[in-house]
Amino acid sequence: MVEMKKRTLDEVKALSREDAVELIRQAGVVGAGGGGFPTYFKYLKPMPRLVVNCTESEPGYWADKLIHREHMGEFMELYEAMRAVFGIERIVMGVHYKDEEWFEPYKENANGLYDVALIPNKYSMGEEKTLIKNIFEKDMWVPRRIEMPDGSKRPGIPPDAGHVVNNSETLFNIYRALFLGKPVASKVMQVFGPGLKLSMYRAPLGASATELLEMSGVDLDSEAGKLSVIDGGPYLNEMGIESLGEGDAFVRRTTNGFLVIPKGIASKEFADIKTDLPEDGIVSLVDKVSGVNVPLGGRFLKPAEPLVSEGDEVEFGQKIGEPVDEGFSIGAWSSATGTVTGIKDEVVAIDCGEKTAGKAEAEAEAEAAR
Template identity: 30%
Template sequence: MDLLEKIKASGVIGAGGAGFPTHVKLNCKVDYFIINGLECEPLLQSDKYMMRNKSDEIVQAAEEIGKLIGAMHIVIGLKEEYFEEIKALKKSIEKFNSRAELHLSKAFYPAGDEQILVYEVIGKTIPPGGIPLNVGAVVSNSGTVFNVFEAMEDKPVIYKFVTVIGEIDKPSIIKVPIGTSVREVLKKCGGATIKDYDLIMGGPMMGKKISKGEAESRVITKTDGAIIVIPKNHYLVEREKVTIEHMKNQAKAACIQCHFCTEMCPRNLIGHPLNPHKIMRNIALDEMNDMTIKEALICCECGVCELYACPMGLSPKRINVYLKGKLREKGIRWENKTDKFTAEVLREYRKIPTERLVVRLQLNKYKRQRLLENEEINPIEVRIPLRQGIGADTNPIVNVGDIVEKGQVIGIVEEGKMGANVHASISGVVSEINSDISIKAT
């Protein structure tokens, strides 16, 4: 079995993003293989943990991936303030005589956006709506690369290292079997320190907010890297309650066309024709110019425009998300009119310092939390979704009542379709099958 087949068999998907199947992504030939260890979102530390504790595995897998895709350059991107991680990776690179190089970045948001990282490393702008492959690169998260190493050892993806931070008794980086309930994770970390709370699954800028009640049914998947516990009346929660109609009315009443949303837009800064202030003007004036509105399709939803740039507290990102949906309903897709994209000359001066962003998000009280490590959950029951990333659902190959072993494949992707296999994360008995497979430990 070659490396691509091992990766597919092990169910490896992008660990730090939308969950694109890794065996599909790596079926190519490129000049650059870039490992993303920049932990794009504030507060998250799972990638740091991986690079600090799994550097040998990451470097070895990087070499094999580099050979597979014919990469002339292997680059590991991380922040220059990650002193321990840099030390660990340099030691591993020397140990294995690796040709991997470190690319050290300042702490700015969103340094871990793959399009921003590619520009930083090779100085080329990925076309709007494009992927790194368009400029001769492939980008994988450090957790994904570790999972590739595991696949090389014939070990499937059955657990995640999750950052649990915020209003929690024992902030931790914890090893969690796939399918474990969020409620169980919080319990293992000592529970919330406040009665009324909401959760952010992922980072504060792009993560999904869920309620305390939803934590009962939500489970950890292959793409989950963090849980942030915040008060129910937190600024970030309250913003989510604003309706689209109210956002439109706010734009009509308060948008001053200062251009800050555009001037600080990370995608605009690398040359993409995305101008949030023009979109807001169209919304405010009910003009709905087709060419301007279409720009919403290339918004990466990083949240800089509304959570940092806008002095009036408006919601350009959520307006863009709304418009994206409407345009896609009509079958409208983005088309580039040129293949020439030039970064803004003032880009270096418009990068957003992560420290300042954390303060703006009213999360600075959590920034210095010390996280416990080497904790692990042993749940008595898991519920493993049949689809955990981009692509088709997997088909169950077990039945209710079957006894399964940890690591056993329980769902496979139909031949010819894009997706990823799923495996039992604990040993036990299959108790239920619907859109997921429930297993109870024996």
């Protein structure tokens, strides 16, 4: 099996397509924009064009734009590597007109490596076909239907027109896997809502929503029973916690935000929410939460085979699940340092002991003072 380790640009470019695909699979990369489709599958058959979905249409979101601003050099290295490894002929970054200034450095440094295409600001719920339609000529659009050998028809998908589409964080996770040897054990996401200052985190997978809310300034006692927590944004989302204080939700590979709103009000009522760019940027909460519940599978995925047992001590970034051969399956990795307290319903629970939110806040204050 190809090794998860640090690699230079030349070393990544020298990878075979098969080895690169396996690294992406083992690292646990899925569609981070919310779809959750296993990314390795998209690269089993090379496509001539890579479309980078930089639109981040959901109201109030900042994560993808921040990732691009903080890691432009890494994206440019990745684009060069993707051309070499997967034979990609053209890379196009789809950017909303309203974000043109934000992506100006990319336009100035393209040098033929990629293109930046400006598209209308219209919200399209991350729809890949709409993005492609706004970038390319009609002969490159995704066909509405594809006729199968047995005479049946299925909806067209981007590969039918020669495209592979990834959102920004998904591609950054590919970079981390190929160049740094790092798996997906955390998620860049935000906690926000009306009257709540936006906090942006690199949160461990399986971290508690209520713990993140408390870190973000929500008074759990006084707000219990009054708030709902939405996993997502105003438009594209799932219910996280219907009534704060009753049950919990956890950071998933597809969690882009926890939207905190008054209980009983539809999330779309907050479609005009405005948020400010977080002054602290993306704050890491790795090993700063009290515990995690790490999924071995999810949505499209067959659960990985557990590699740990109850009572085992694990470290952040340790492999705890091996992909199975049946269906779509990816590697699972510990998102915290602590003790495995149970494996149930395809979830590995890890207790982090003294690493509580209170201690994390104290560490953050001490770091700021230094």
